[in-house]
Amino acid sequence: xTDRMGKELWTDGEEGELISLYTGFNEQDEARYVVEQIENWxxxxxxxxxxxxxxxxxxxxxxxEEALIREAVPYRIYGGQRFYERLEIKNALAxxxxxxxxxxxxxxxxxxxVPTRGIGGRTLExxxxxxxxxxxxLWEASVASVNESLLTARAANSVLAFLELIDGLDExxxxxxxxxxxxxxxxxxxxxxxxxKEGGEKARARVENLEELVNAAGNFDVTDADEDxxxxxxxxxxxFLDQAALDAGEGQAAADEDAVQLMTLHTAKGLxxxxxxxxxxxxxxxxxxxxxxxxxGIEEERRLLFVGITRSRx
Numbered sequence: 001x002t003d004r005m006g007k008e009l010w011t012d013g014e015e016g017e018l019i020s021l022y023t024g025f026n027e028q029d030e031a032r033y034v035v036e037q038i039e040n041w042x043x044x045x046x047x048x049x050x051x052x053x054x055x056x057x058x059x060x061x062x063x064x065e066e067a068l069i070r071e072a073v074p075y076r077i078y079g080g081q082r083f084y085e086r087l088e089i090k091n092a093l094a095x096x097x098x099x100x101x102x103x104x105x106x107x108x109x110x111x112x113x114v115p116t117r118g119i120g121g122r123t124l125e126x127x128x129x130x131x132x133x134x135x136x137x138l139w140e141a142s143v144a145s146v147n148e149s150l151l152t153a154r155a156a157n158s159v160l161a162f163l164e165l166i167d168g169l170d171e172x173x174x175x176x177x178x179x180x181x182x183x184x185x186x187x188x189x190x191x192x193x194x195x196x197k198e199g200g201e202k203a204r205a206r207v208e209n210l211e212e213l214v215n216a217a218g219n220f221d222v223t224d225a226d227e228d229x230x231x232x233x234x235x236x237x238x239x240f241l242d243q244a245a246l247d248a249g250e251g252q253a254a255a256d257e258d259a260v261q262l263m264t265l266h267t268a269k270g271l272x273x274x275x276x277x278x279x280x281x282x283x284x285x286x287x288x289x290x291x292x293x294x295x296x297g298i299e300e301e302r303r304l305l306f307v308g309i310t311r312s313r314x
Contacts, residue, residue, distance in 0.1 A: 016314030031067035084248035115194035179218035
């Protein structure tokens with residue numbers, strides 16, 4: 001780096017192992033290889049907590065998490081949440097669930113006003129009351145509230161807009177492949193600009209996670225579903241949602257459980273481990289695609305990689 005501060009690097013430790021490099025065929029192959037190396041390390045009597053898997057962007061954790069869950073290796077996202085527990089992913093999945101099943105009250109509660117569309121707490125409570133009184137779903141209560149003029153004109157228009165949005169999404173994505181359904185729903189609902197309002201690195205991470213959800217749906221097309229399902233069918237989408245719910249339900253390792261540590265390179269600063277895997281070393285990930293647009297971008301990416309490499313004790 002041209003602007004690095006002058007420093008003399010030294011160590012009084014013993015010479016450790018050389019860095020090894022594995023070129024994965026794709027991200028699934030990379031994750032499989034990393035988990036194999038982890039299992040070899042553990043089989044030699046080493047603790048899982050002595051291992052770190054590092055990545056540039058939060059969205060990269062999904063494939064690694066799936067590979068670890070498949071092999072029943074306990075893990076923990078250090079300083080963050082698991083992929084399917086992240087706010088933006090829960091929001092997108094709620095839309096997908098509602099397109100599949102209008103009677104999913106949890107999904108309605110979650111996204112009836114996300115992004116904000118003028119449906120406040122008072123309106124939602126009125127809809128809930130209708131649902132309780134008539135022993136029906138929130139969706140049916142919303143339809144009744146609009147049709148029977150149980151809401152103010154403004155609130156009724158907002159609720160109607162929500163109902164029409166979901167019905168329109170159902171119609172629009174009926175014949176699409178699963179990943180195209182996910183992409184259309186994320187873009188049409190305005191989730192990306194909604195989460196971009198946060199600004200900064202957090203907003204960027206949320207958008208990358210939503211893009212990764214589309215990748216997850218695309219991979220599900222090929223690898224995870226029953227061959228009897230048409231990949232454009234509602235059953236196929238429901239199978240994907242079931243798998244996402246299963247992965248979300250696994251739960252991170254308990255605080256006192258010996259577990260592999262997953263984290264971003266930023267989060268890893270100041271920590272050290274006996275075995276370190278740095279994943280996603282490719283143009284666009286590390287160095288990140290946005291680094292090309294900034295004057296010192298590539299130098300910052302180099303510093304981040306240096307942080308990653310030096311997390312290894314030996």
